[in-house]
Amino acid sequence: MKQQGELIVMGAGGHAAVVVDTAVAAGFVLVGVLDRIRPDVAASPPFGGVPWLGDPTDPRETLEELLQRGARVHAAVGDADLRRRWLEPHLERAATIVHPTATVSPSAELGSGCFVGPRAVINARARVGVGVIVNTGSIVEHDVRIGAFTHLAPASIMLGESETGEEALVGGGAVVLPGVSVATGATLGAGAVAVRDVAAGTVARGVPARSD
Numbered sequence: 204m205k206q207q208g209e210l211i212v213m214g215a216g217g218h219a220a221v222v223v224d225t226a227v228a229a230g231f232v233l234v235g236v237l238d239r240i241r242p243d244v245a246a247s248p249p250f251g252g253v254p255w256l257g258d259p260t261d262p263r264e265t266l267e268e269l270l271q272r273g274a275r276v277h278a279a280v281g282d283a284d285l286r287r288r289w290l291e292p293h294l295e296r297a298a299t300i301v302h303p304t305a306t307v308s309p310s311a312e313l314g315s316g317c318f319v320g321p322r323a324v325i326n327a328r329a330r331v332g333v334g335v336i337v338n339t340g341s342i343v344e345h346d347v348r349i350g351a352f353t354h355l356a357p358a359s360i361m362l363g364e365s366e367t368g369e370e371a372l373v374g375g376g377a378v379v380l381p382g383v384s385v386a387t388g389a390t391l392g393a394g395a396v397a398v399r400d401v402a403a404g405t406v407a408r409g410v411p412a413r414s415d
Contacts, residue, residue: 207325209274210298211266213259213289215250219279221309221339222318223250225302226277233275237289242379259289270296283352283370291333292314308371311343314351332369350387361392370405377412 212219215238219333223233236250237259257263270276275298278290290297297316300308305323313319316354325331325343332351336371337343339357347361350369355361358376365379368387373379375393385391389401392408403409405414 207298208229209267209269209272210300211237211256211274211276212279213237213276213348214279218281218336220250221320222277222279222300225231225318226298226300229300229302231275231298231300235266235269239268246299256393281319281336281354283354286334287352287370295307305337320357355366357392365397 207230210226211235212223213314214377215236215291230298234316235254235256237256237257241352246255246269248311254264256266257402275296276293277298278286278298280286291409294315299313299315299317301319302321304321305319308327309323311325311329313331317331320336320339322339323341325335325337327345329343329347331349334352335349336354340397341358342351344361344363346364350367350371352369352400353367354370354371354377359373362381364381365383367385370388372390373385374391377391377393379385379397382395383397385397386403388404390406391397391401391412395408395412396410398411402414407414
């Protein structure tokens with residue numbers, strides 16, 4: 204297994220735990236955790252005694268020391284706005300983490316700080332923006348465009364030439380049909396099927412999906 208270097212994870216919730224498991228499987232060495240509300244994180248699995256480095260917005264001096272020696276960072280939190288605020292100051296050190304069981308086409312492009320979970324698939328010519336979560340078992344088909352800081356929840360499917368804007372959420376098991384767009388800040392609910400575009404900032408549910 205190729206060694207990926209040292210990693211600092213921002214976040215200590217459930218998604219962060221999945222990210223840590225994936226990062227270790229991919230060859231990273233976890234050297235620090237930043238979290239705004241859980242200074243006891245070092246005692247909780249799967250973090251395994253890794254040092255807590257303070258709040259992401261007010262870190263301890265140890266963070267800078269780790270960055271200077273080459274450690275990279277990953278914002279492991281589901282909230283898109285928070286993920287953006289935590290990651291953007293560190294984009295030059297952001298780590299993209301891909302689970303060994305995921306499939307990523309050689310012609311696909313992944314932005315900095317992406318997470319690609321177990322058994323996810325990113326197919327030919329797909330473009331995935333900065334800070335995107337492609338969660339467990341999600342499928343991003345050919346020529347799809349995923350906007351920065353979007354979250355594709357587990358088992359969601361983006362069919363060929365569909366797209367999202369930035370900070371969109373495609374819920375668990377949801378499907379976006381070919382050529383359909385889920386616009387910036389929009390949510391497609393779990394299990395929904397988007398047969399037409401979902402407008403910015405709206406929530407669409409059902410089969411076919413309709414906005415509230």
